[in-house]
Amino acid sequence: MRRTLVLLLAAGLLAAAPAGAASAQAPGCEVASGVLSWGFKESFRAYIDGSIANGEWTVADGATYDTPTFAFPAEKGRVDPRDPNGSVSFAGSVRFTGHGGILDTTVANPVLVVRPDGTGILLLDVSGPTMEGDEVTVTEAEFLDVDLTGQNLTPVDGVITIDAAPTTLTEDGAVAFPNYEAGSEFDPLTVTLDVGDCDLTGQPIGTDTVADGGIPPYVFYIGAGAVGLGLIAGALIWRRRR
Structure with missing residues (x-):
């Protein structure tokens, strides 16, 4: 039962994380x-x-x-x-x-x-x-x-x-x-x-905000964390009811 709960939470956190987070390129x-x-x-x-x-x-x-x-x-x-x-x-x-x-x-x-x-x-x-x-x-x-x-x-x-x-x-x-x-x-x-096929869509070197009005990466992680907490709360309620 506990193992099933842990696997459900892990899957939920991975789904909540942005698709590009794992492969995000370093700036420049x-x-x-x-x-x-x-x-x-x-x-x-x-x-x-x-x-x-x-x-x-x-x-x-x-x-x-x-x-x-x-x-x-x-x-x-x-x-x-x-x-x-x-x-x-x-x-x-x-x-x-x-x-x-x-x-x-x-x-x-x-x-x-x-x-x-x-x-x-x-x-x-x-x-x-x-x-x-x-x-x-x-x-x-x-x-x-x-x-x-x-x-x-x-x-x-x-x-x-x-x-x-x-x-x-x-x-x-x-x-x-x-x-x-x-x-x-x-x-x-x-x-x-x-520099090969250089992708310049990421953050510029030496900054902590994204250029051209983009969304800073930490926003995605905050969102993923909130979703994860929601999943944890829901799983605990479900377990208690059972």
Whole structure:
């Protein structure tokens, strides 16, 4: 008898829940693959490659170099193109050396953060001694401001593209990489992100209300709970009468 009652209540709760609740997609577009292409800073590469520093750069951990840009493959992330928001992490590292090892700086693991106000931030891990001999080791430093003005992040054939977005060194970036002052221009970023058949009917990233006048998900769960309580009360009354 009790087992039958429990099964009836469970069936009632499942029936009361919205059909899309179990398969609801997380907000925004999940990044399946992609690449961030960036030359770091052309004048710095020329300095490293010149007769004064007499240095070089090497790539590792998935990064590649094809003159004049480094390429970092996407690892994971989500981006919501509606009020652009989200972040994408990339793999790879670049090590710059010169002056017989006095200059030895590694930048690694870029993370692109997209903000609704049309701006972005590039986070970087930076390590190695500065030219003054100070040791720098920072993780996810806010290295560059990224100007996303005019960029259309709406997927086209399943691909989001950021084309040659201008960048400038931040205050934190100048601390992590003191070779240049904050506000210095660095090379632009180009990013392609494969998001496949992205469903943008869910909630935008970073919000707790549904866009375009939709119904917040918690309303469905409140309704399901009310129906469940009603079923419980009805079952108890039925059992008592029997």
